[in-house]
Amino acid sequence: MTLFRDIPIQIKLMRVIFLVSGIMLFVTCSSFFAYEFYTFRQTTIQKLSTLGEIISTNSTAALAFQNNEDAQEILTALKAEPHIVAACLYDKDGHLFSQYPSILPLHALPVKPETKGFQFVNSYLEGFQPVMQGSKQLGTLYLKSDLGAMYERFKLYGIITALVVAASLLLAYLLSQILQKSISSPILALAETAKAISDNGDYSVRAIKLGNDELGSLTDAFNLMLVQIHNQNQTLSEFNQTLEQKVKDRTIELETVNKELDSFSYSISHDLRAPIRAINNYINILLEDYTGQLDDEAKRLINIVISNSQKMGTLIDDLLSFAKLGRKDLTKTSFSMKLLVESVWEDAYRLEQNRTIEFILDELPDTYAEKATIQQVWINLISNALKYSRKQEKTVIQISWEDQDKEIIYFIKDNGIGFDMQYYDKLFGVFQRLHSPQEFEGTGVGLAIVQRIIEKHGGKIWATSKPNEGSTFYFSLPKKSL
Amino acid sequence: MSILTIYIHHRLKIPLLICGILLLCSQAPSTREYQIKAVFLFNFTQFIEWPSHSFENAQSPLIIGVLGKDPFGNSLGDAVNNEKVNGHPLVVRRYSSPEEIEDCQILFINLHDPDKVVKIIARLKGKSILTVSDDNNFLKQGGIVRFFTRDNKIQLQINPEAAKSADLIISSKLLRLAEIVIPKTVK
DSSP states (O other): OHHHHTSOHHHHHHHHHHHHHHHHHHHHHHHHHHHHHHHHHHHHHHHHHHHHHHHHHHTHHHHHTTOHHHHHHHHHGGGGSTTEEEEEEEETTSOEEEEESSSOOTTSSOSSOOOBEEEEETTEEEEEEEEEETTEEEEEEEEEEESHHHHHHHHHHHHHHHHHHHHHHHHHHHHHHHHHHHHHHHHHHHHHHHHHHHHHOOTTOOOOOOOSSHHHHHHHHHHHHHHHHHHHHHHHHHHHHHHHHHHHHHHHHHHHHHHHHHHHHHHHHHHHHHHHHHHHHHHHHHHHHTTTTSOHHHHHHHHHHHHHHHHHHHHHHHHHHHHHHHHOOOOOEEEOHHHHHHHHHHHHHHTTTTSOEEEEEOOOOOEEEOHHHHHHHHHHHHHHHHHHTTTSSSEEEEEEEEEETTEEEEEEEEOSOOOOGGGGGGTTSTTOOSSOTTTSOOOSOHHHHHHHHHHHTTOOEEEEEOTTSOEEEEEEEEOOOO | OHHHHHHHHHHHHHHHHHHHHHHHHHHOOOOHHHHHHHHHHHHHHHHEEOOGGGSSSTTSOEEEEEEESOOOTHHHHHHHTTOEETTEEEEEEEESSGGGOOSOSEEEEEOOOHHHHHHHHHHHTTSOOEEEEOOTTTTTTTOSEEEEEETTEEEEEEOHHHHHHTTOEEOHHHHHHSEEOOOSOOO
């Protein structure tokens, strides 16, 4: 059945029709044949017994008056029936009286007459018929017929049956080829349409309905489905388009707002720098020129003002540089990353002379980027690494890289205090800090600046860490495109 | 006991056998030829139709008469014993003179005097009697059936015209076996 399951529906239908008609033909022909076989046997017996009746009626006188010649003559008439192979007459005492044909092998005839009636023995039909005159039996007739007639008849039937079966099967084949189309062609058309649709994605195509049967309703349902899909697709694409438009609009709005925000923060920082410088300058003048007139409490308060205004200055500078990044275009050059890192490290390390630091710097590949901003990245990352590992007895900082297909990933690993990954979201935000200023100084702008620089270069920045086990900061830069 | 029985048997058997043989010899000088002829006489009843008026009624016997010396012995009696034809029981009668003949159906005439025979046949005219004889000239004398021997076989000669005038219908099957003789001169 598995074999049947996978063959095309056309062949399946034809086979079904063929098989059914074949079986029906076979059954019909065999019952016809069986009936013929039975009736023909009966008819043969009947014919032979009729013949026996005629012969025996004719041979009564010959038997009564013991006239062998006449009996012989009567029996010889049997030659008109070629299938009679032997015949004989016995007298009333059961002695052989006359035989046909006149020359017969010794044991061809029964020695004595037996019971009345005909029966099939081997491939012969033979039997005995009493010769009666009135109610008196004068003798017995024996007849033996070969079944040639029967076999000839059956042969003829066989040939006719074979011809009929062949013709019927041929007709069934031709008819099934025509008739199966009424079922298979709508299915095939439907399948073809479905395939065309799935291949081309064109939902405006419609299957052609070929009738009002179940296949017709299937086609209708299929077409209705297509209409629905088509409509849904249209709605979906319309929706998509409006969405896209909306996204575009929003992006433009956002960009505008961002630009405004950038220029706002730039001008703010820029404008704030002048007054803070003025405050610093004048406070310094106050401290220098009026030292004698100020008591210690006044000096202490003034120093607090100085420290805070310096802090504010740093903050404003950071903000300014962060804002600047949004406005400037990058001017990229090829340079040695390793030399850059070394020089940044030298500067940073100078401030930490009294610490035990192991610094591992691998051979870094050259890069193509804006040197000044990348330097800023390294300054921030290295100073962070030094800052957050300050409490360690021995600081270990490693800078290395990985090659990844189209970009190079640089990373810096420290053994500092690390951070909890659940606050990762805050890591690169402006003014976002995971530690208090009392614990570790800083404005919270540094990593935001780093992120901005890296993103501007088309790279990415991320970090992994565990509290008290150090952090690793990664950033990727695209390789110079050829 | 058993020895005694056997002895008695033997003592009885031999005289009985002798008696039987003597009896057969005295009563039946019948030959094989006449045994067959007796059967033939009986068989005629099967192949010949008598007009219904030749019987008194449906149960009255079909009589086979023998005129002259009876050559059949027991065989004719045996042949017709307990036989019936169309309800008529068969009976054999022996006639010593033609005057005795009344209403038989078959008459075997064992006389060889032509004048006598002619007379008898003339006497039987108008009666439906099948006359049978062995005599060579029987058919010329107006008889219906004659037995004769050829190739060591008993054959029949039939004069169908004589049968017809006796109002007898002879089956064609019987006629086919017989030699048909129509004498040119019938006295």
